[in-house]
Amino acid sequence: MQPTKKIDSYRFVDGIARKVLKRWATLPGETQIPWTPLARRLSECTVALVSSAAIALKSDPPFDPEIERHDPRFADPSYRVLPRTVRTGDIHVCHLHINPAFAEQDLNSVLPTERLGELAEMGEIGAAAPSNYSYMGYTLRPERLLRESVPAMVQQLREEHVDIVMLIPV
Amino acid sequence: MGLVQREIEAAGLSTISLSMMPELTASAGAPRIAAIEHPFGMTLGRPGDSTGQREVLRATLRAMETMAERGGVIHLPFEWTSTEKLALGAPVPPPIAKYLVRHPWGFSRFLNRTPFPEF
Numbered sequence: 001m002q003p004t005k006k007i008d009s010y011r012f013v014d015g016i017a018r019k020v021l022k023r024w025a026t027l028p029g030e031t032q033i034p035w036t037p038l039a040r041r042l043s044e045c046t047v048a049l050v051s052s053a054a055i056a057l058k059s060d061p062p063f064d065p066e067i068e069r070h071d072p073r074f075a076d077p078s079y080r081v082l083p084r085t086v087r088t089g090d091i092h093v094c095h096l097h098i099n100p101a102f103a104e105q106d107l108n109s110v111l112p113t114e115r116l117g118e119l120a121e122m123g124e125i126g127a128a129a130p131s132n133y134s135y136m137g138y139t140l141r142p143e144r145l146l147r148e149s150v151p152a153m154v155q156q157l158r159e160e161h162v163d164i165v166m167l168i169p170v
Numbered sequence: 171m172g173l174v175q176r177e178i179e180a181a182g183l184s185t186i187s188l189s190m191m192p193e194l195t196a197s198a199g200a201p202r203i204a205a206i207e208h209p210f211g212m213t214l215g216r217p218g219d220s221t222g223q224r225e226v227l228r229a230t231l232r233a234m235e236t237m238a239e240r241g242g243v244i245h246l247p248f249e250w251t252s253t254e255k256l257a258l259g260a261p262v263p264p265p266i267a268k269y270l271v272r273h274p275w276g277f278s279r280f281l282n283r284t285p286f287p288e289f
Contacts, residue, residue: 019281027282033200108223112227140266164234166185169187
């Protein structure tokens with residue numbers, strides 16, 4: 001590993017979006033950061049994934065893009081559970097700010113459930129959690145997501161004895 | 171993503187986000203960030219590149235064992251070397267882009283993240 005790499009947060013953004021995102025990063029943010037120390041070694045941890053790509057099983061109700069189309073401040077605040085056995089052909093992606101083609105070609109590009117299973121088999125992690133989660137990212141008004149969906153996800157994460165939650169924006 | 175991460179960490183689970191925009195994720199007060207310079211829609215890597223995806227996943231999870239300070243950011247060493255022109259944007263401009271074209275006077279509020287009572 002070369003510790004010298006410094007990520008350019010804006011390499012793949014241009015135009016107005018670049019200006020807006022740079023500005024947002026400088027706005028006064030949260031000063032208190034919550035902290036839960038890792039309780040055990042990685043090789044003993046159960047790991048779950050959370051994606052903001054709005055991934056839904058084809059057998060579940062789809063996310064509703066009309067909420068955001070009607071009023072761009074808001075997005076569908078619901079979430080979906082994706083079992084660790086989920087595969088690319090089982091899902092749809094409903095994010096209005098990215099090209100969903102890559103995820104629909106290979107789910108592991110945004111939700112690496114197969115790769116997580118491999119790390120579990122190799123003993124690098126304790127286990128892949130039975131459930132992963134997805135919600136619709138990019139919303140200026142996340143109140144309902146935070147008030148309704150996140151506590152429900154947390155409850156299931158606890159029930160499944162998850163130690164590490166990896167969050168994956170797109 | 172940072173706000174969701176904070177809630178989960180505050181509920182007693184250890185979290186890390188794999189962020190392509192670490193400056194923005196950090197400004198939201200995310201507890202741990204693994205920063206990656208990958209294009210949007212391919213956070214872990216290209217479709218079909220299982221080796222690359224596994225390396226990124228492994229590096230992110232291993233970072234969990236070394237990060238001992240709240241708000242820590244680890245810059246992952248993976249290089250995106252392709253100069254291939256990829257269609258990274260949404261196939262249709264997102265609703266907020268269309269809104270701002272129709273309501274240009276809303277732009278400064280949007281830029282400063284002030285609420286939009288006029289929507």
